[in-house]
Structure formats: structure tokens, C-alpha cells
Amino acid sequence: MARREEGSAAPLVHLGSPGVCSKGLQRKGPCERRRLKAMVSEQLSQDLLRLLEEEIHTDVTLSIDCTLFKVHKAIFLARVPAFYFHIFGQTSNNLINHDPIPVKNVDASEFKTFLQIIYSSNRNIKNYEEEILNKMTVERIPQMKLDINFQKCKNSSDFSLQKHEIPEDVNDKDNSLISNDNCGLEPASELGEDLLKLYVKHCCPDIDIYVDGKTFKAHRAILSARSSYFAAMLSGCWAESSQEYITLQGIKHIEMNVMMHFIYGGTLDFPDKTNVGYILSIADMYGLEGLKEVAIYILRRDYCNFFQKPVPRTLTSVVECLLIAHSVGVENLFDDCMKWIVMHxxxxxxxxxxxxxxxDIQKNCLHMLIQSLVSIITYILWFVCAIKNLFSFE
Structure with missing residues (x-):
């Protein structure tokens, strides 16, 4: 079956090259997309919940009576910004000294449930945030915009974070690479949309990733929760775990940009001219099973038209998909391509x-064709014998 040969590279196939336009999707398309979205959304939710439960790279501690909760400032900033400013806005000394920050007027069990909602809910959680804030304070705190618009609030007295954590103008040159190339890509859920804002606007990053002459600002906790490769790199076993930056080789900044958008937002599409085969390869390298599923979905959609009846351009693109699946070792996709080629x-x-x-692939295809013909002939002979026996019985 399909096997990835040592040192082999995925074919240079890009979106926008031969393939079937997404506008020509058949009725199977929406169903497949819903399935993919549900899967990616659930995976993102589970990864973030594990981040909370296993206390991976936490950077602040909250206390209720004698109960301590180790959490992540960045997650709070992304999901419950009003709560974030209320709790952390005037406590910069606690953040520096790592002293627990008290949370008043809230029961510990209730707050634990609130944390689980923050980290794992795929829906808008504004109502939960307002409910907790109402219990914490008698005076209603001023309603703040929930779109993380730091340009308006970074000079506010409620915003007293350390200077290096306050992002500069979000329209700078470095950020334009991240926002424009992936404009319009759909996050998997509300959770993905919130985290993607955190990434695109460079909010509270604690590590820089250097790739292909570009810098990507990120968060150790989110990288570790989403990627087994980054989890190992930042766990303490590697030298990079104690550094404020890491350098990655063998990956281009365009593909890195796609990968980061998936890590944070669980995005379901790739920008035009993305090398899908290469994305499939690096998703395997970095332990991003969800990204592999997105790449496979795009190959099935844009190159195979979900294996519907062939049209002229599909013939070439299915062969390209077959070669990608073979080079990366995606056996189920390779088998589906082979079966479709044999059928037509x-x-x-x-x-x-x-x-x-x-x-060798041509021989496999011919072998499958022969087996298919033998099966058909066998069935025809069986059917003829059955008819003959029926008339003999009469």
C-alpha cells in the first residue's frame, strides 16, 4: 500500500493549479465540511482543556479560599477580556512575584466550572463572563469591547501589564504577513476565533519562532497543547525549552503561517497557491493530526471532487492526489484514488x-484492475449458472 519513502518529498502541488474549483462541489461537500469542522472543533477544545487540567506552562495562579488554580493569562485575555482586565489589570506586582491572586465572592467549585468553560467551550461565553463578574463585584465594571482592541485600552488605568506584553500597532509589516495571507479562512469554532485573535494581534507572546527569515510570535502553552513536536521541544528535554526563541529549519514561512493559523484557530481552508502536499508532510512531522485531516479534505474536494463522475480536469488532478498520498503515506486516500482510477x-x-x-504504482493499478475484472467475470458466471439452474428446475 502507500508508503512514504525515506527522504522523499511531497509533490509540488498547489491550490489553484489543476483541480476542481470549490464552486463545483457536489452534494457531498457540505456534509464532509460539517464533519471536518466538528472534528477539528472538538480536538481544539480537548487540547485546551488538557492545557488546564495538566497545568502546562501556566503563568499565573488564582486563589479562592485555600484552593489554587494555575491558569494562563493569554487564554483569559482571548476568551474573557473583561474578566482579565478586572483581575489582572491592577495586579502587575502579583504577576511579577508569582503571588496567588485572590478571586472574591465566587465558590471554588463554581469557578472550576467557569475555567472549564473558558478553556473548552466552542461557543460565545460572554454571558458566563458577565455572570461571574456580577458575583465578584457589587459595582458593575465598565463594559469593555470583547474584540481585544488594545490600541484603545493600552493607555487605560485598568490596563497595567508589563510594557513588553502590550502589542504595538497591529498594522505593522510583520503582522501584515499573518493577517492578509489567511484573510477569510474559517476558524473551527468560537474558541478558535478567540485564540486566532490572540495570535494575529500578538497579544502576550512568550516565545518567538524564526522561520525562513520571518518571526512568528506565539505562546508556549498553546504550542505544547496542540503539537506533540512543540510539546517535546518546550518540555525541558530540549535546549530550546529555556530559550525565548526557537529556529525551525526545513519549513517555509508561508506553510508555517498556515500551520500557526491551524494551531490557534483550527482553520478549515488554506490560502491560494498553498502546497497541500507539503502541508500534509509538515503536519505529520509536527504531530498535527487535525491539520492532516484538513489537508486530506482539501485534496478530496479540490483535486478529486469527492470522487464523483470524472470531468476532464479531474483525471489529471486525481493522479496528482494519488502521488501526494503515496509520498506522505496516507493509505486511505491512496486507496480511494486507486479505486477511482481503476473504475475509470x-x-x-x-x-x-x-x-x-x-x-510500481502503475503495476498496482493494473493488478487492481485485473482483480476487479476477475470479480466481475466471476459474478457474471455465477449469475448465468443461477439462471440456468432456475430454468432446469422448472
Whole structure:
């Protein structure tokens, strides 16, 4: 079956090259997208909940009576900014000295439930935030915008974070790379949308990633929760765990940008001209199973048209998808491509794209075709014998 050969690279296939336009999706498309969105959304939720439960790279502690809760400032800033400013806005000394910050007028069990909602809820949690704030204080705190607009609030007296944590103008040159290339990509859920704002606006990053001459500002906790590769790198076993930056080799900044958007937002699409095969390869390298599923979905949609009836451009693009699946080792996708080619082999055998397929894959395809024909002939013979026996009985 499909196996990734040592040192092999995914074919250079880009979105926007031969393939089926997403506007031509058949009825299977919406169903597949809903399934993908639900899967990616649930995975993002579970990863963030594990971040809370296992206390991975926490940076602040909250206390209720004798109960301590180790949490992440960045997650609070992304999901419950009004609560964040109320609790942390005037307590910069506590943040520096790592002293527990008291939370008043809230029961410990109730607050634990609130934390689980912050970290794992896929929906808008503004109502939960307001309910907790109403219990914490008699005076209603001023309602703040929940879109994390730091340009308006960074000079406010309620915003007393350390200077290096306050992002500069979000329209600078470095940020334009991150926001424009992925404009319009759909996050998997409200949780993904909130985290994506955190990333795009460079809010409270604690590590820089240097890739291909570009800098990506990120959060150790989120990287560790979402990627097994980053979890190992930042756990203490690697030298990078104690550094304020890491450098990644063998990945281009465009693909890194796609990967970061998925890590934070669980985005369900790739920008135009993205090398899907390369994304599939690095998703495997960095332990991002969800990103692999998104790449496979895009290949099925844009290159295989979900294996509907063939149209002229589909013939070439299915062969390209077959080669990608073979190079990366995605066996289920490889098998589906092979079955579809065998089913429509009469149209494929004279195609130049099929002639350029490696000989071993051509032999596999021919072997499957022979097996398919033998099965058909066997069925026909069985059917003829059954009819013959029926008439003999009469």
C-alpha cells in the first residue's frame, strides 16, 4: 500500500493549479465540511482543556479560599477580556512575584466550572463572563469591547501589564504577513476565533519562532497543547525549552503561517497557491493530526471532487492526489484514488499524467484492475449458472 519513502518529498502541488474549483462541489461537500469542522472543533477544545487540567506552562495562579488554580493569562485575555482586565489589570506586582491572586465572592467549585468553560467551550461565553463578574463585584465594571482592541485600552488605568506584553500597532509589516495571507479562512469554532485573535494581534507572546527569515510570535502553552513536536521541544528535554526563541529549519514561512493559523484557530481552508502536499508532510512531522485531516479534505474536494463522475480536469488532478498520498503515506486516500482510477481506467490509460506515474504504482493499478475484472467475470458466471439452474428446475 502507500508508503512514504525515506527522504522523499511531497509533490509540488498547489491550490489553484489543476483541480476542481470549490464552486463545483457536489452534494457531498457540505456534509464532509460539517464533519471536518466538528472534528477539528472538538480536538481544539480537548487540547485546551488538557492545557488546564495538566497545568502546562501556566503563568499565573488564582486563589479562592485555600484552593489554587494555575491558569494562563493569554487564554483569559482571548476568551474573557473583561474578566482579565478586572483581575489582572491592577495586579502587575502579583504577576511579577508569582503571588496567588485572590478571586472574591465566587465558590471554588463554581469557578472550576467557569475555567472549564473558558478553556473548552466552542461557543460565545460572554454571558458566563458577565455572570461571574456580577458575583465578584457589587459595582458593575465598565463594559469593555470583547474584540481585544488594545490600541484603545493600552493607555487605560485598568490596563497595567508589563510594557513588553502590550502589542504595538497591529498594522505593522510583520503582522501584515499573518493577517492578509489567511484573510477569510474559517476558524473551527468560537474558541478558535478567540485564540486566532490572540495570535494575529500578538497579544502576550512568550516565545518567538524564526522561520525562513520571518518571526512568528506565539505562546508556549498553546504550542505544547496542540503539537506533540512543540510539546517535546518546550518540555525541558530540549535546549530550546529555556530559550525565548526557537529556529525551525526545513519549513517555509508561508506553510508555517498556515500551520500557526491551524494551531490557534483550527482553520478549515488554506490560502491560494498553498502546497497541500507539503502541508500534509509538515503536519505529520509536527504531530498535527487535525491539520492532516484538513489537508486530506482539501485534496478530496479540490483535486478529486469527492470522487464523483470524472470531468476532464479531474483525471489529471486525481493522479496528482494519488502521488501526494503515496509520498506522505496516507493509505486511505491512496486507496480511494486507486479505486477511482481503476473504475475509470478506460479514460485514464491514455492520459499523459498517468504515463508519468511511477511504474510500481502503475503495476498496482493494473493488478487492481485485473482483480476487479476477475470479480466481475466471476459474478457474471455465477449469475448465468443461477439462471440456468432456475430454468432446469422448472
Amino acid at each position: 481506467f478506460a479514460r485514464f490509460w491514455s492520459e499523459r499524467s498517468f504515463a508519468n506515474v511511477p511504474p
